[in-house]
Amino acid sequence: MNKKVFLGALTVAGLAAGAAAAATIDDVKARGSLKCGSNEGLAGFAAPDANGVWQGFDVSLCRAIAAAVLGDAQAVEFVPLTSQTRFTALAAGEVDVLVRNSTWTFSRDTDLKLDFVGVNYYDGQGFMVRNDIGVSSAKELDGTTVCIQTGTTTELNLADFFRTNNISYEPVPVATNAEGQQQYLAGACDVYTTDVSGLAATRATFENASEHVILPEIVSKEPLGPAVRHGDNDWGDIVRWTLNALVAAEEYGVTSANVMELAAGPTANPEINRLLGTEGELGAMIGLDKDWAVRAIAAVGNYGEVFERNIGEATPVGLARGLNAQWTEGGLLYAPPFR
Amino acid sequence: MAEATDPPRETFRLSQLLYDARYRSMTIQVVAAILIMLLLVELVDNTVTNLAALGKDIRFGFLWSTAGYDINQQLIPFSSQDTHARAAVVGILNTLLVAFLGCILATVIGVLAGVLRLSKNWIVARIMTFYVEAMRNTPLLIWILIVFAVMTEATPQPREFREGGGASMILWDSVAISNRGVYIPRPIWESGSGIVVAVFVLSIIGIFVLRSIARKRQQATGQQLPVLRLSLLIFFVPTLLAYFVMGRPVTLELPELGGFNFSGGLQIRNSFIALWLALSLYTSAFIAEIVRSGILAISKGQTEAAFALGIQPNRTMQLIILPQALRVIIPPLISQYLNLTKNSSLAIAVGYMDVRSTLGGITINQTGRELEGMLLLGIFYLITSLIISALMNLYNSSVKLKER
Numbered sequence: 001m002n003k004k005v006f007l008g009a010l011t012v013a014g015l016a017a018g019a020a021a022a023a024t025i026d027d028v029k030a031r032g033s034l035k036c037g038s039n040e041g042l043a044g045f046a047a048p049d050a051n052g053v054w055q056g057f058d059v060s061l062c063r064a065i066a067a068a069v070l071g072d073a074q075a076v077e078f079v080p081l082t083s084q085t086r087f088t089a090l091a092a093g094e095v096d097v098l099v100r101n102s103t104w105t106f107s108r109d110t111d112l113k114l115d116f117v118g119v120n121y122y123d124g125q126g127f128m129v130r131n132d133i134g135v136s137s138a139k140e141l142d143g144t145t146v147c148i149q150t151g152t153t154t155e156l157n158l159a160d161f162f163r164t165n166n167i168s169y170e171p172v173p174v175a176t177n178a179e180g181q182q183q184y185l186a187g188a189c190d191v192y193t194t195d196v197s198g199l200a201a202t203r204a205t206f207e208n209a210s211e212h213v214i215l216p217e218i219v220s221k222e223p224l225g226p227a228v229r230h231g232d233n234d235w236g237d238i239v240r241w242t243l244n245a246l247v248a249a250e251e252y253g254v255t256s257a258n259v260m261e262l263a264a265g266p267t268a269n270p271e272i273n274r275l276l277g278t279e280g281e282l283g284a285m286i287g288l289d290k291d292w293a294v295r296a297i298a299a300v301g302n303y304g305e306v307f308e309r310n311i312g313e314a315t316p317v318g319l320a321r322g323l324n325a326q327w328t329e330g331g332l333l334y335a336p337p338f339r
Numbered sequence: 340m341a342e343a344t345d346p347p348r349e350t351f352r353l354s355q356l357l358y359d360a361r362y363r364s365m366t367i368q369v370v371a372a373i374l375i376m377l378l379l380v381e382l383v384d385n386t387v388t389n390l391a392a393l394g395k396d397i398r399f400g401f402l403w404s405t406a407g408y409d410i411n412q413q414l415i416p417f418s419s420q421d422t423h424a425r426a427a428v429v430g431i432l433n434t435l436l437v438a439f440l441g442c443i444l445a446t447v448i449g450v451l452a453g454v455l456r457l458s459k460n461w462i463v464a465r466i467m468t469f470y471v472e473a474m475r476n477t478p479l480l481i482w483i484l485i486v487f488a489v490m491t492e493a494t495p496q497p498r499e500f501r502e503g504g505g506a507s508m509i510l511w512d513s514v515a516i517s518n519r520g521v522y523i524p525r526p527i528w529e530s531g532s533g534i535v536v537a538v539f540v541l542s543i544i545g546i547f548v549l550r551s552i553a554r555k556r557q558q559a560t561g562q563q564l565p566v567l568r569l570s571l572l573i574f575f576v577p578t579l580l581a582y583f584v585m586g587r588p589v590t591l592e593l594p595e596l597g598g599f600n601f602s603g604g605l606q607i608r609n610s611f612i613a614l615w616l617a618l619s620l621y622t623s624a625f626i627a628e629i630v631r632s633g634i635l636a637i638s639k640g641q642t643e644a645a646f647a648l649g650i651q652p653n654r655t656m657q658l659i660i661l662p663q664a665l666r667v668i669i670p671p672l673i674s675q676y677l678n679l680t681k682n683s684s685l686a687i688a689v690g691y692m693d694v695r696s697t698l699g700g701i702t703i704n705q706t707g708r709e710l711e712g713m714l715l716l717g718i719f720y721l722i723t724s725l726i727i728s729a730l731m732n733l734y735n736s737s738v739k740l741k742e743r
Contacts, residue, residue, distance in 0.1 A: 020433070107706075143600055150687075151700065155408050156407040156408055156705065158418035162417070169409075170600070171410070171413070172690055175688070186492050186518060187496040261383055
């Protein structure tokens, strides 16, 4: 009898496990909202505004996915995650998609059983110091104290950079960007290091931003992108092509202002027609209706609009497009064809 | 022929398992045991199945791969090219260091506060009551953050120690308190210093021998030796003699302001100080209450008897009350030591690189081996706690009432 109960328990456990691994798209639709793992607060990328509404570059991608899948850009539940908890939270199913300045690396993509489905910001690691310490190159940082967020690729790059240049440093580990900012401003560390976009975003919130300088060296490649759980390829496709739709929209000149007009009927450009669903059945191929991309673009705008609104040169963060320009403009953004 | 009548043999019926008080408790225990086992099986199986569904397995090979990150406070040499296992050991040593020093400081403060809370001096007793209640009724994390904030915000930056800066070093320019930590002189051990250390250790042993001789002599003849003065003599004279005879082999390296920071000397990091002080202060409040309860458990007649014999109040406390109170104090004290050790895992809040931050934090994050890392972490804390318990139980059995 014992054995039977034992086997019964096994079966129940097996069924429970099976249910947990069900398709993310079904979970999202059943729940009616998207759970998006986001930064705990990084100006320009993901932070709640004065009204408590999340705003930012990464946040916009989550809203675009929600608009494409659920038809409502506001149906997103943002789950703030630290750099240490983010991948565990995604793997455990606490969030559906992770858009949190996360670097696409080999081991994260394979060993951590995640899938990075694209790159929404090409970044690199840099160093920020005060003007008055008189340093103009990262190679002059011998003997400095460096604030570093734990659980990041920057932590490893930092160790590599100082070791290969044969200079020494003292790491001060911090858990969040806010903590790092406070330590740096209190002078507990001479240098703050993270992705250059993060440094710019952090500096934008300083009272005297001009007293701090970001050193010219970029010591690593940091392709930041959205990640989903490995194995759920249908959901991965949706996230990947929502990002691609925003990038392609900029390339073809589709904006949040003219998307409705262009989607009203077939235009002269077949790529736009297929993207906006006036031609072909692309939406059905990823399990959505034909207007999915229209809703995403209408909700947040194309990639260029998202960039300029949140982190562009007109904003306090003030980042140039640089590598994140369209391939036609000398950047790296290159959406595969919609066909 | 006498006929022996056996009592009627009771036959066992199944319903007795439920209705017979002799068997009922056993039935309940067996059922409970089975349920608990099933729950455990379910938990383990669920974990394994879900890991399999994610395509993950349980392996510990990651421990032997290159860590790739640096650790600021290292009791054994560590570089980013060493393995995750070595990083874990560095973290374990840091945990043990803060736990060990924390237990000592917490005991000292706790005993003082506990005794003073019973003081006849109204102000002292009230201050201690306030201290104990303030510490005991606020979360530990807050104290850690408060001490850390004070250490980083209220102390000068290293560059302020330069000419014209507002800060200066203390104790004849040998100690610098900065917002990076406290820099103290570091002893440099040159050849021959081993002999000096050996002489020092021998003189410490000598002091204990002297104390035991003095006690025996007092018990035998009633004569007292000037133990304190002799001890001080033994403590200083042989070591100093050896030091000068060997040609002063131990020198001090003073901290000096380098390019960005102090170089030389020994850096006691703010993260360590914050964690150490906060853990000690917090736990000392609980220890104070334990000490107070221990003292109050000793009947007042003991004190009165001692006073009647003309023994001074501090000698009464030292010789009569505390030795008896220890029996009451030690067992709950063990749990406070365990608490302190386990609470040291809050280290990450201030960036102290204990085992939770290295193995349980960065390593897990860089390798994605959450389950394995957390298992190892749990085993480490379990073993440490068991060892502390065992040691304290040994001590407890040496002070407890000897029943003959």
